[in-house]
Amino acid sequence: MPGSSSQTLDVIVIGSGIGGLVTATQLAAKGAQVLVLERYLIPGGSAGYFERNGYRFDVGASMIFGFGRRGTTNLLTRALEAVNVRLETLPDPVQIHYHLPNQLELKVHRDYKQFINELSAKFPHEREGIRRFYDECWKVFNCLNAMELLSLEEPRYLTRVFFQHPFACLGLVKYLPQNVGDIARQHIKDPELLKFIDIECYCWSVVPAEMTPMINAGMVFSDRHYGGINYPKGGVGQIAQKLVEGLEKAGGHIEYQARVTQILLENGKAVGVQLANGQTYRAKRIVSNATRWDTFENLLPAEQMPAREKKWQQRYQKSPSFLSLHLGVKSEVLSPKTECHHILLEDWAKMEEPYGTIFVSIPTLLDPSLAPEGHHIVHAFTPSWMEDWQNLSPTAYEQQKEAKANEIIHRLEKIFPGLDAGLDYQEVGTPRTHRRFLGRKDGTYGPIPQRKLLGLLGMPFNRTAISGLYCVGDSTFPGQGLNAVAFSGFACSHRIAVDLGL
Numbered sequence: 450m451p452g453s454s455s456q457t458l459d460v461i462v463i464g465s466g467i468g469g470l471v472t473a474t475q476l477a478a479k480g481a482q483v484l485v486l487e488r489y490l491i492p493g494g495s496a497g498y499f500e501r502n503g504y505r506f507d508v509g510a511s512m513i514f515g516f517g518r519r520g521t522t523n524l525l526t527r528a529l530e531a532v533n534v535r536l537e538t539l540p541d542p543v544q545i546h547y548h549l550p551n552q553l554e555l556k557v558h559r560d561y562k563q564f565i566n567e568l569s570a571k572f573p574h575e576r577e578g579i580r581r582f583y584d585e586c587w588k589v590f591n592c593l594n595a596m597e598l599l600s601l602e603e604p605r606y607l608t609r610v611f612f613q614h615p616f617a618c619l620g621l622v623k624y625l626p627q628n629v630g631d632i633a634r635q636h637i638k639d640p641e642l643l644k645f646i647d648i649e650c651y652c653w654s655v656v657p658a659e660m661t662p663m664i665n666a667g668m669v670f671s672d673r674h675y676g677g678i679n680y681p682k683g684g685v686g687q688i689a690q691k692l693v694e695g696l697e698k699a700g701g702h703i704e705y706q707a708r709v710t711q712i713l714l715e716n717g718k719a720v721g722v723q724l725a726n727g728q729t730y731r732a733k734r735i736v737s738n739a740t741r742w743d744t745f746e747n748l749l750p751a752e753q754m755p756a757r758e759k760k761w762q763q764r765y766q767k768s769p770s771f772l773s774l775h776l777g778v779k780s781e782v783l784s785p786k787t788e789c790h791h792i793l794l795e796d797w798a799k800m801e802e803p804y805g806t807i808f809v810s811i812p813t814l815l816d817p818s819l820a821p822e823g824h825h826i827v828h829a830f831t832p833s834w835m836e837d838w839q840n841l842s843p844t845a846y847e848q849q850k851e852a853k854a855n856e857i858i859h860r861l862e863k864i865f866p867g868l869d870a871g872l873d874y875q876e877v878g879t880p881r882t883h884r885r886f887l888g889r890k891d892g893t894y895g896p897i898p899q900r901k902l903l904g905l906l907g908m909p910f911n912r913t914a915i916s917g918l919y920c921v922g923d924s925t926f927p928g929q930g931l932n933a934v935a936f937s938g939f940a941c942s943h944r945i946a947v948d949l950g951l
């Protein structure tokens with residue numbers, strides 16, 4: 450073994466995704482000795498970036514919730530402030546411009562009334578139902594936004610919030626087992642409008658309304674109008690960079706190119722980790738920001754998987770990964786009035802199919818500094834499964850990338866005429882790319898229910914069946930999304946702080 454540290458730290462965090470970094474910064478701010486181990490060269494995971502030919506591309510996340518200035522649900526703002534760092538953000542006036550079947554064109558304006566009016570104008574016979582459905586989402590959001598958001602595994606906190614906000618707590622208890630589809634159908638009858646609610650859910654949960662937890666929809670469908678969608682100046686990668694700056698200011702440490710290969714157990718308790726280079730570290734608590742599949746199948750012996758994890762795997766499966774086109778294009782291709790985020794779907798029946806729905810993000814409309822002068826970044830991505838990209842020769846893999854990219858560009862020509870002719874740079878990522886650079890099994894975007902479940906009730910919190918081992922990130926409550934994993938970071942650090950008596 451080339452080296453091993455004899456010192457026992459308070460906490461080791463495996464991975465520097467936003468979930469891991471929020472856990473680490475919160476604990477460092479409370480005085481814990483924290484070490485983050487990141488396998489890649491920079492922090493951020495899915496919220497990372499890369500630079501090519503004068504372009505700074507976001508790896509994944511681009512539509513950012515959690516940067517509001519008021520309430521309690523602005524968890525990214527709060528996470529940065531907790532370690533005395535700040536990030537300038539740029540407000541996005543439209544969350545999504547939808548280009549849907551049957552020429553249904555719709556914009557989700559930051560202004561709630563404007564959005565409701567635009568949607569009601571398309572479905573005038575459902576005006577009342579639209580209002581009632583989205584108002585019900587606000588009820589969930591208002592409950593969450595009234596209280597301090599910490600670990601639901603901490604009984605004293607639960608008692609305290611219950612006495613401080615009894616009605617908000619009871620409201621959340623009511624919605625925790627519910628899914629969006631059931632509630633939408635209580636208010637809305639028009640099948641096409643119900644399809645629209647499906648894609649409203651699908652575009653962040655990767656499942657239709659029927660399987661999307663109502664708590665998460667309450668957050669997404671309301672916060673986009675309350676705190677708004679705000680883009681970090683300098684790119685999404687800045688969030689992780691700033692959190693690392695704050696971590697180090699608070700006395701914590703991060704090591705890059707430090708790939709954990711094993712979580713070390715003694716008498717069934719997690720006591721440390723081993724890196725690919727043989728180095729070992731010990732700590733009182735270990736936190737994994739890797740996905741649950743990576744944690745319990747690769748970092749721990751798969752054959753000894755705790756029964757609770759096996760059960761979880763029967764309820765949740767890996768969502769597909771993405772095929773990502775990172776494009777540099779000449780500015781003339783886009784009119785200055787173009788919105789930053791678009792969704793293109795030509796046939797409702799194909800919404801959930803691989804390559805069916807195309808997501809587009811053009812961050813340079815908000816922050817032109819991310820591309821060379823006179824150019825824009827167009828990040829187009831669409832769900833894709835690992836199976837499509839395995840067992841190919843290097844040539845066949847490249848050819849398939851090229852062919853798929855051409856199909857996507859051809860479809861995008863409908864909303865951005867001249868895109869192909871205006872291309873200046875193109876880089877294509879596949880599920881294999883996501884697996885390799887993010888260390889996520891099959892490049893998955895996160896867990897999705899195998900079948901209709903009871904809302905969020907089946908999502909595990911941060912403690913695991915293994916003593917001393919915690920999980921954080923999108924395979925814990927409440928799931929995918931930067932603001933969601935920031936919540937899981939707050940909750941995880943709170944539970945650990947109580948366990949360590951900090």
Ligand SMILES: NC(=O)c1ccc[n+]([C@@H]2O[C@H](COP(=O)([O-])OP(=O)(O)OC[C@H]3O[C@@H](n4cnc5c(N)ncnc54)[C@H](O)[C@@H]3O)[C@@H](O)[C@H]2O)c1
Pocket residue numbers: 463464465466467468469486487488489492493494495496509510511512513707708709710738739740743886887888889894895921922923924928929930931934
């Ligand atoms: N808002 C958007 O537009 C958007 C788009 C795509 C993804 N997302 C979401 O962003 C969220 C990111 O969350 P997250 O914190 O759960 O995870 P993450 O995958 O972003 O971060 C995990 C980190 O752990 C590192 N890691 C993994 N295994 C390791 C090992 N063995 N040793 C050391 N390091 C290791 C990875 O390199 C990565 O940096 C996800 O929920 C994702 O779904 C959002």
Ligand SMILES: CC(C)=CCC/C(C)=C/C=C/C(C)=C/C=C/C(C)=C/C=C/C=C(C)/C=C/C=C(C)/C=C/C=C(\C)CCC=C(C)C
Pocket residue numbers: 511512514545593598599601607608610611618619621622652653654664665666668669790791792808809810927928929930931932933936
């Ligand atoms: C005491 C008693 C009795 C009781 C109690 C109860 C309670 C307190 C409860 C509580 C609960 C809680 C706290 C909860 C929480 C929750 C949360 C925080 C949630 C959150 C969520 C969020 C989310 C979901 C988000 C998401 C987002 C996303 C995912 C996004 C994505 C995006 C994308 C992908 C993009 C695309 C598009 C384009 C580009 C166009």
